[in-house]
Amino acid sequence: MSTPEAFDVTVVGGGSAGVAAALAAARQGARTLLIERQQLLGGMGTNAMVHTFCGLFHPDVSRGPQWLNPGIPSEIGMALMQRSGIHKADLMGRVYVLRHRPADLAQLTAELCAEERHLTVLTATEVTALAPGWTITLGDRTIHSRAVIDTTGEALLARLLGDTHWDLAASARLYRPAYVWSFHGLKDELDEPLRLRTAALIVRAVKAGALPAAALGTTLRASPAKGEVFVSTDLEAGGDRWDPTDSDQRLHLESEGRALAHAVWDFLHSSHPSFGSITPPSLPVHAGVRESARWLGDYVLTADDLIRSRRFDDEAALAGWPLEMRETARGPKFRYFDQPEPAGIPSSCLRSSSLPGMFFAGRCLSCDHEALASVRVMGTCLATGQAAGQMATAFRP
Amino acid sequence: MPADITADSVLSLILEHQIIESAEPVTASTDLFALGMDSMAMMQLLLHIEDRFGIAITPGDMTRDHFATASAMAQLLAEKRT
Numbered sequence: 001m002s003t004p005e006a007f008d009v010t011v012v013g014g015g016s017a018g019v020a021a022a023l024a025a026a027r028q029g030a031r032t033l034l035i036e037r038q039q040l041l042g043g044m045g046t047n048a049m050v051h052t053f054c055g056l057f058h059p060d061v062s063r064g065p066q067w068l069n070p071g072i073p074s075e076i077g078m079a080l081m082q083r084s085g086i087h088k089a090d091l092m093g094r095v096y097v098l099r100h101r102p103a104d105l106a107q108l109t110a111e112l113c114a115e116e117r118h119l120t121v122l123t124a125t126e127v128t129a130l131a132p133g134w135t136i137t138l139g140d141r142t143i144h145s146r147a148v149i150d151t152t153g154e155a156l157l158a159r160l161l162g163d164t165h166w167d168l169a170a171s172a173r174l175y176r177p178a179y180v181w182s183f184h185g186l187k188d189e190l191d192e193p194l195r196l197r198t199a200a201l202i203v204r205a206v207k208a209g210a211l212p213a214a215a216l217g218t219t220l221r222a223s224p225a226k227g228e229v230f231v232s233t234d235l236e237a238g239g240d241r242w243d244p245t246d247s248d249q250r251l252h253l254e255s256e257g258r259a260l261a262h263a264v265w266d267f268l269h270s271s272h273p274s275f276g277s278i279t280p281p282s283l284p285v286h287a288g289v290r291e292s293a294r295w296l297g298d299y300v301l302t303a304d305d306l307i308r309s310r311r312f313d314d315e316a317a318l319a320g321w322p323l324e325m326r327e328t329a330r331g332p333k334f335r336y337f338d339q340p341e342p343a344g345i346p347s348s349c350l351r352s353s354s355l356p357g358m359f360f361a362g363r364c365l366s367c368d369h370e371a372l373a374s375v376r377v378m379g380t381c382l383a384t385g386q387a388a389g390q391m392a393t394a395f396r397p
Numbered sequence: 398m399p400a401d402i403t404a405d406s407v408l409s410l411i412l413e414h415q416i417i418e419s420a421e422p423v424t425a426s427t428d429l430f431a432l433g434m435d436s437m438a439m440m441q442l443l444l445h446i447e448d449r450f451g452i453a454i455t456p457g458d459m460t461r462d463h464f465a466t467a468s469a470m471a472q473l474l475a476e477k478r479t
């Protein structure tokens with residue numbers, strides 16, 4: 001076995017939260033390691049083809065789009081706008097969002113990481129074991145790190161440590177997963193009339209037995225690139241038996257999503273002139289999982305904290321996205337903050353005093369199931385990741 | 398027998414099936430899009446409308462004007478029934 005390598009900060013999981021954490025740590029001079037299981041950085045925003053950043057802007061839309069968290073979240077937001085040629089965020093009802101192309105996020109995150117001389121990135125690498133202190137096992141390789149950040153989106157490090165530091169909502173309540181794919185070559189603009197007509201077409205096809213009932217969870221969204229469309233279908237995924245940590249169920253989710261993508265594509269392509277010349281589906285690397293295990297840290301953020309825009313002394317980041325509940329595949333239920341004011345996320349949600357040197361951010365930070373409906377969005381994940389990177393850099397045993 | 402079409406019967410169908418959920422009171426003239434009704438919620442709504450009122454909605458009927466409020470929907474459905 002080779003000699004262990006030593007780092008100040010090791011970040012496990014290179015999604016929105018992990019990339020922000022690694023950049024923040026490396027920029028403060030910490031010798032930083034970022035470990036990612038997939039080939040591409042960006043997490044759900046690249047590999048699951050999630051194509052809209054939420055949570056980047058202040059919830060008071062009357063002032064126009066105002067960046068909510070300074071530093072890496074606004075840096076990445078602005079860089080994505082530049083790459084996709086978007087000049088202004090989209091006002092979607094009562095919130096601003098930023099559309100992006102997954103490939104742009106993959107390229108941008110890779111470039112930003114490559115610029116940091118204190119940062120080492122290991123992709124296609126998976127953490128398989130962990131011991132306090134911290135010793136991290138990557139197959140046959142061992143890493144020592146003063147601090148560790150779990151940005152796996154599924155509290156993987158907590159689960160490797162045993163049963164005490166994490167929680168998972170009941171299967172029936174977990175926010176449903178979705179399958180997102182894309183096509184090119186739409187001749188017309190994907191405006192509201194076309195989206196509504198398409199919805200009616202899908203309903204008729206389901207009634208006629210031409211599409212499976214699962215197609216009813218489908219939404220179409222225009223990419224920043226002309227003619228490109230993202231198609232998302234929320235899936236029941238076994239309803240009250242859904243377990244996002246079970247590999248058999250994940251495999252089944254992939255095949256259901258893939259089959260549905262082809263069925264919906266076939267149907268659109270053959271039944272409506274607007275879709276007559278679209279290219280066959282481009283598939284994601286994997287299906288999108290909205291909710292998995294969460295860390296239990298020193299404080300567990302609640303929905304009530306968010307709804308009342310509560311602020312904290314030890315604030316790490318700001319949340320501004322409404323609670324977007326997706327417990328069924330029949331569409332989101334939004335609950336807005338009482339006032340159009342951001343809520344604080346305290347740093348006690350990103351650490352546990354029983355595990356010195358362990359930090360967590362992104363969609364596996366310490367919050368309850370309802371609060372996750374807001375803080376899981378990628379803009380907020382960038383902000384909590386950045387804060388965890390700074391906290392881990394400052395940590396001394 | 399399909400149900401009677403009134404703004405109130407459409408509204409109660411919307412609330413019963415939780416097509417939209419809102420902290421604010423919803424009336425027959427509330428703009429449902431402003432409360433977050435999206436194309437996915439409308440697909441559910443179409444299914445329930447067809448079941449309850451026995452009326453098939455064509456893609457051409459599916460416009461913002463026809464679906465913005467429960468009373469607009471009731472008007473569309475009443476026209477389609479005659």
Ligand SMILES: Cc1cc2nc3c(=O)[nH]c(=O)nc-3n(C[C@H](O)[C@H](O)[C@H](O)COP(=O)(O)OP(=O)(O)OC[C@H]3O[C@@H](n4cnc5c(N)ncnc54)[C@H](O)[C@@H]3O)c2cc1C
Pocket residue numbers: 012013014015016017018035036037038042043044045048050051052053054055125126127128151152153156177178179180232287288289290361362363364376377378379381
């Ligand atoms: C279908 C869907 C639609 C969504 N829509 C939106 C939206 O419109 N707007 C929005 O802002 N958010 C949206 N979200 C939420 C958002 O995408 C996620 O919550 C967010 O990406 C979480 O970021 P993260 O960095 O915490 O985790 P992830 O993006 O999940 O990244 C975690 C990373 O950790 C890696 N990893 C996991 N385990 C290991 C391991 N053992 N070793 C190494 N690496 C590991 C994974 O490969 C992954 O790259 C959506 C989510 C889904 C699933």
